[in-house]
Amino acid sequence: MSEPTSRFLRACRGLDVDATPVWFMRQAGRSLPEFRALRDKWAFFDVVRSAELTAEVTMQPVRRLGVDAAILFSDIVVPLMAIGVEVEMRPGVGPVFPEPFRTEADLARLRPLEPLDAPYVTDAVKVLVAELDVPLIGFAGAPFTVASYLVEGGPSRTYTRTKALMYGEPDLFRRLLFALADLAVSSLRGQIGAGAAAVQLFDSWAGALAPDDYRTHVLPATRRVFEGLADLDVPRIHYGLGTGLLLGDIAASGADVVGLDFHVHLDEARDVVGGLAVQGNLDPSVCLAPWDVVAGRVDDVLARAGGRPGHVFNLGHGVLPETDPAILRRVVERVHGGR
């Protein structure tokens, strides 16, 4: 393993840093006026399928906020779209699959992802790596979270069909999750090959599961993703909302960095994940508060991190669209040591 020079990559490796690195989940998105202006002209998948637009949107927050890492602008359903699974992005709803996954026959639709299926992704990565002064984080959805959209047919609050499949046909569920794990591995290897310096796996909805179900039915597929990247010299970050009671298992997934949501105290969570680096964990809604409240909460996260190496500052979930980017900029400055 080579020793990196950037703050962000050093923190992911548990190495000493000159200042705590910071980036924000969904830093590229609706909180930025320049993003909204671009999205007024282009549909979501137009952006994703254009290397140029993807690169532009990915760079917007780096320019405006001074963050220490960029993350590829994408969506967890993009690899499925790339292998020909029909998916729509409905405004105010999210990704919708008109033909949800229902039976074993649907496995045939999940063919392997080939490099030429999504050239716009690797092209965007190459453009970004050439232009950026900070590391680029690659992006993929974790098997369970992607499966939940595919099985439900769209976003859900209860994951009823997904869990019914998990309980009723555990072997089929496992094959589905493993196919999605392989898809994530192919996508992330492609991004790393094109120059991504780290990857983040989003298991956003893993927190919907009872702990035993997570361990039995989901963790093996997540582990398969991280194992599939183990030969590559890039930090692997895991993130899931509501996973405070699953952190011990997530620490055993093969991740190098455990993303924390805002329901845990960073110091206590760190005790659970052992020697791994952690990322997080300011409640994104705090960024809607008056500045003195924001500052106090930023300081609390930093105090809990205690100046020990192995902390990447982030929110505990994505930036809310209502957020004022000027506040995010001040958060970055404060994390870096300004006041």
Place this chain on the structure above:
Amino acid sequence: MSEPTSRFLRACRGLDVDATPVWFMRQAGRSLPEFRALRDKWAFFDVVRSAELTAEVTMQPVRRLGVDAAILFSDIVVPLMAIGVEVEMRPGVGPVFPEPFRTEADLARLRPLEPLDAPYVTDAVKVLVAELDVPLIGFAGAPFTVASYLVEGGPSRTYTRTKALMYGEPDLFRRLLFALADLAVSSLRGQIGAGAAAVQLFDSWAGALAPDDYRTHVLPATRRVFEGLADLDVPRIHYGLGTGLLLGDIAASGADVVGLDFHVHLDEARDVVGGLAVQGNLDPSVCLAPWDVVAGRVDDVLARAGGRPGHVFNLGHGVLPETDPAILRRVVERVHGGR
């Protein structure tokens, strides 16, 4: 405190029982064909505002499932409606407030609840107490969860406006929550006066909060509700989804019974809540699984309860509408010791 004879009330008090008592959150609801038939004829608020229909719907699951307790069929917004706050129940959405709570002036709309504001509630309780062979549980929403609907104007995934108010105007937020606490106390005292033998306070969305915010901004109002009932000889149950990391605080709220969601192991949660009784905590989606899976998971909850007094069996969240009531009936029999 008198010593109760029913299984359910004895378990709430930590007394020995002949079999573990069981009921299900949302046992009265869309999983029952007789409920759907009634709702085809009557709108939601027609049911709630009729003592006769409320009693009928409340009794349906007792007849069909053989549960050890009934819970008043209602909604957490009913006391607000009763004092004249406009609220609509939108199918597939939930309660919607066309005029959300925004400023201090809105506090004036939250006048105290008087006994004659909602005679249909106490009348329904009286009908039920006369007809039921099992205890009736009274029902109210906790201040934070009710506030979240009132401030957002309806259901939310992020509680953005509610949290922004909490951070930005903490004193106004506190006054709002205390007004809603007083509303809950008045409603629950009315139900108890009419014969309810226990009460459950639903803080369904408290799990959306970071732990420090829960403790600072929400727990005092919850405590105010339970204190307002302390002179009455009925068990007070607290329930919230995603509260596994808040259980220590909830145990200090004045509740006698802590409802557990399905994200915790019942035995571990019990260690956290000390000597209090617990209620829960089967994942409702398990009830959509083949029977052998259901049976195994029911047995696991019972094994974790370990036959110690002070356990009321329940789901870890409400019954899913897709649930087959025949499965719920079998769960009841299994909890009672049948196979």
